Amino acid sequence: MTDSVIFETPMVKNVDLDKFDRALLDHLQVNNQTPARVLAEQVGLSESAVLRRLRSLRRQGVIVADVSVVHPAVLGTPLTIHVLVSLEREGTAALDAFERKLRSREEVRGAWYVTGEADFVLLVRVGSMEAYERFTREVFHDDPNVRSFRTIVTLREVADFSHR
Numbered sequence: 001m002t003d004s005v006i007f008e009t010p011m012v013k014n015v016d017l018d019k020f021d022r023a024l025l026d027h028l029q030v031n032n033q034t035p036a037r038v039l040a041e042q043v044g045l046s047e048s049a050v051l052r053r054l055r056s057l058r059r060q061g062v063i064v065a066d067v068s069v070v071h072p073a074v075l076g077t078p079l080t081i082h083v084l085v086s087l088e089r090e091g092t093a094a095l096d097a098f099e100r101k102l103r104s105r106e107e108v109r110g111a112w113y114v115t116g117e118a119d120f121v122l123l124v125r126v127g128s129m130e131a132y133e134r135f136t137r138e139v140f141h142d143d144p145n146v147r148s149f150r151t152i153v154t155l156r157e158v159a160d161f162s163h164r
Contacts (some may be wrong), residue, residue, distance in 0.1 A: 015060050020045055024053060025062070032066050069160075077107075077125035080154040081132055084118035085140070086147045094145050101143070107135050118150070 017025070023043040027034055036054070040047045057063045072078055087094060095113070102111045102122070110123035126132045132151075140146045 015062055017062070020049075021053060021057065021062075024050065025057070028054075028063070072125050075125075076127050079126050079128065079132065080157070081124040081126065082152040082154070083120075083122040083124055084150040084152070085120040085122060086117070086149070087119045088145050088147045090119060098143070098145065101139060105135070105139060107131070 020043055024039060027039055027042055034042075036047045036050045039045075040050045043050070045053070054063070072080065087098065098120070099111070099113075102108045102120075107124050107126050108122055109125050112121045113119065114121050124132065124135065126135060136149070136151075140149045
């Protein structure tokens with residue numbers, strides 16, 4: 001299996017997006033397979049200008065990845081769970097160790113280091129509650145630095161705006 005997807009958010013500085021760049025990004029977030037010729041028609045630029053802008057947006061780190069969104073049930077992971085995790089210690093070594101553990105787990109499809117009552121918010125996808133229980137034992141219960149975790153089970157996806 002592949003590594004879990006946990007993105008380090010790059011610090012994109014001094015990126016000046018004009019109305020054409022924003023329009024391109026809006027279209028690409030719906031379908032990043034749209035041909036440049038079609039994008040050109042949609043945003044009012046030439047095909048070569050669209051290709052030049054897309055290369056620039058990728059080089060600058062504005063476009064972080066080109067991915068395909070696959071239905072979780074097809075992959076055998078129909079259960080989506082959000083987990084709020086609180087740690088005992090947040091020193092550099094403790095944070096690095098926990099992040100390494102999260103990256104090593106294929107069940108973790110997203111992870112965010114946050115402020116507030118929890119230290120991390122995780123997006124976990126598993127095939128069953130039994131699989132989630134195994135995950136919690138291995139990742140949370142066996143880690144002395146995990147103070148607590150709170151599980152939020154998704155009953156039904158209402159909207160997913162991550163790819164629009």
